Amino acid sequence: MINWNNLDTLKSFDELKKVNRVELTKVMALENGAERVQKYSVPMAEGLTYNYAAKEVDDDVLAALDNLAKEAQLAEKFEELYNGAVINTGEKRMVLHHLTRGQLGNKVEADGVDKREFYEKEQKRIADFANKVHSGSIANAKGEKFTTVVQIGIGGSDLGPRAMYLALENWAKKNNTFKMEAKFISNVDPDDASAILNSIDVAHSLFILVSKSGTTLETLTNQSFVMDALKKAGLDPAKHMIAVTSETSPLAKSDDFIEAFYMDDYIGGRYSSTSGVGGAVLSLAFGPDVFAQFLEGAAAEDKLAASKDMMKNPAMLDAMIGFYERNVLGYESTAILPYSQALSRFPAHLQQLDMESNGKSVNRFGEAIDYVTGPVIFGEPGTNGQHSFYQLLHQGTNIVPLQFIGFKKSQIGNDVDIQGSTSQQKLCANVVAQIVAFALGKADENKNKNFEGGRPSSIIIGDELNPKSLGALLAHFENKVMFQGFVWNINSFDQEGVQLGKTLAKRVLAHETEGALAAYSKLFNI
Template sequence: MITWSNLDTLPSYKKMLSLKGQVKLAEVLGGSDGAKRVKEYSVPMAAGLKYNYAAKQVNEQILGVLSDLAKEAQLTEKYEALYNGEIVNTGEKRMVLHQLTRGQLGKDVTADGKNKRDFYVEQQKKIADFANDVHSGKIVNEKGEKYTTVCQIGIGGSDLGPRAMYLALENWAKANNTFKMEAHFISNVDPDDAASVVASIDLSKTIFILVSKSGTTLETLTNESFVKDFLSKAGLSASKHMIAVTSETSPLANNPDYMAAFYMDDYIGGRYSSTSAVGGAVLSLAFGPKVFADFLDGAAEADATAKNPDLLKNPAMLDALIGIYERNAQEYPSTAVLPYSQALNRFPAHLQQLDMESNGKSVNRDGAPVSYVTGPVIFGEPGTNGQHSFYQLLHQGTNIIPLQFIAFNSNQTGKDVVIEDSTSQKKLCANVAAQIVAFACGKKDENPNKSFAGERPSSIIFGEKLTPQVLGCLLAHYENKVMFQGFMWNVNSFDQEGVQLGKKLAKAVLSKNTEGALKAYAEFFGL
């Protein structure tokens, strides 16, 4: 039987707190056994990736306590309950089924009178058929011309994940001759966003994807109207240039204004939706259905590894539990995600939403306040750009901020040049290795300005090259990490009430139903 308990009620919690500060990175990495530790503190991931945590402030004793905590919190059992269709989203009283969009992990799950795995596979096939028809010229515009561009209109999870995935695979697809259509994204209700995108594309050869599960998202519908106005002025019909990704019960479903509609459901949260039709439509149109299918395979493989009850053989759970130790025992407030891959330049932005919207909670699953800290602040930028920006604070600032590097041995395009006896890619990798050791071991200097305290913990996820399968694995790894941490903190990682209040007040401002300070602020803008 599964028991949902607060973290501080678990038997091993106080023991974990007592181990704070036990490991000094300068000693374990800077000494003669440093190379041995780097080799041993490593776990295989899906898709050929590895998770290395040698530069984390943990040892066998701490890992043993974290393993005990994982068992006491029943992480494996709770994950099993999730993928078998139990209602784990207590706030909205819903199942959580994003894993089913990429594979079957357990028993059949039925909802709304349908086998949900079959439903998601059916939608994937419909998207693949549509994309193939567009690419072959079976589906064309008013003039019988092929479409060359796709543009997604959505916000939050309907934009951040799919945009990050597209950018991550764009160069790979071009290098591997699978690039089909250029993709653009409109998300911000700021009209300058839509205007700049519309001005940069050929409307007559563009398919717009309107993404809104409810069909009522204010920002998305506003941008849809903006685009429709441009289409109308260009003498183009929206029904020849728009498709919808929505739920079967939304106003967008079975609507003649769209040339096609593909469906998701209430069991797929926005920030977890990149492997559903939300990501499937744009990625299949941009790169072809095979690339999207490979992306799903990588995610499914990572989901399968997350089932392993052995903490040291489950990279997502291990990453999550080390994060719990850093947040609750060591009291580190933030985590920086640092991909040394330009292709992942928007991946940290996606992880900001995934992590902070999921676990930015101060009450537990039952609505009672928790007496410990929960989700950290997530931020990041690609290296080496970040090194010339905020790394100063990471190295010598007053807060210690744990780091997570992502790096690859090879770049996506295969293009490089030798300068000063090494390629650009080798210089990139050299910087990753140098930063890990610099953060961990620091450097003493008589000049305080040039002295580095070290003891900045980091982990690294690394592999040979960023491919669709690898990207799917990365995505699922972080989704599962966030899930396990939510289970540990006993919060609901699958609702987002914190985004609702501002929306309601904005509607009140627009309807002129305001008073007090809200009315005064509205008057700043003549509202």
């Protein structure tokens, strides 16, 4: 039987708080660190490895975390989720993004259909469409091939797909799978759409409108903006646009689109990169085979996340260590630091994934909770971040746990030797140095140059960033966020916090304002 209990009612949480804290500067001392680096490491899918040697844990802490994971029934709750239980209590929905990339458990039926078959059918429809675009059988009014694809969407319809596209762009060019350049319009700020439209040849551009409900204000506004630009160029918008939406959306059967591809309410926006939301743009940009490899990597990581053994389940282990840092050690933030320029927008995606999922102060049943939940997430690629905010990370008054990501090889393959080492070797040397510098610090009589150390970090290491390893990386973080939501007994799959601002914005535009809302509206001449 599954029990959904608040964290502070679990006996194992009280026991965890009694375990002695680890002094990172001692356990990571250079003479001991080598053994620890080898010991505290667990394999992930697609050649990735999660190494947590520089975290403030030891065998006693890990045993206590394992007990808590068992009492909180994390593995059983994940099993409930992928077998089709109504896990999203706020919206009374199942949570099925795992089904977009494989069948982990039992057959799941909803809306009168097998949902795995539904997702596979839509993926095949997208693949067929992309192949026809690439072959030229679907073309513009003059019969000329489309060369650019532009995604119009916001939130999960933008952040994840954009991050995934950028992550694979150079890889695809190197491996001759690059088909079309992709651009993204998200912000309702007209400068965003204008900048993209001014950078492309609209006559050879295919636009993807992404809105599950078909009512998203920013997306529909940008649709109108783009349609106006197409008309001014003497083009028929209906021959340049497709939609990714739900079957019940007003966009589903509209004559404004060449074709519509479907998703459903069981996949939240921030979890939708492996659905048609990511599938359409990535299949058009790189080809359906590349998107299939991406799904394969995600599915492989999902299988590891289904393990009941925390020490063999990298997502659960990462989640529990992060929970420990938040709820026992009291750290408020986590920095995501990919030492890969291809992952330049990955921290922004994880910011939404984590903060929109676990930024909650009530439990799954709408009752107030008395403990902290999701951390603040931020990050930038290394080595750029080293010359930006690492000063605070090294010597600031707050300790910020760090999650590094690094790869042994670059995507481009060719590199040059400069002063005895290649650029990739310099990149990897920097991440290695940062892990040890944060952990050990450096004593100096000049307090301005003193580094206290004791700053915890983990790293996910891979051979190369490619479609499969990217899929595994994405699934790891999705599952980590899910497990932490289970520990906190919150609903990680709705986002009521984004609704109030939308409601008030509509009131402003309808001139139904008073008080401060009216006063601020006047400042902008609305």
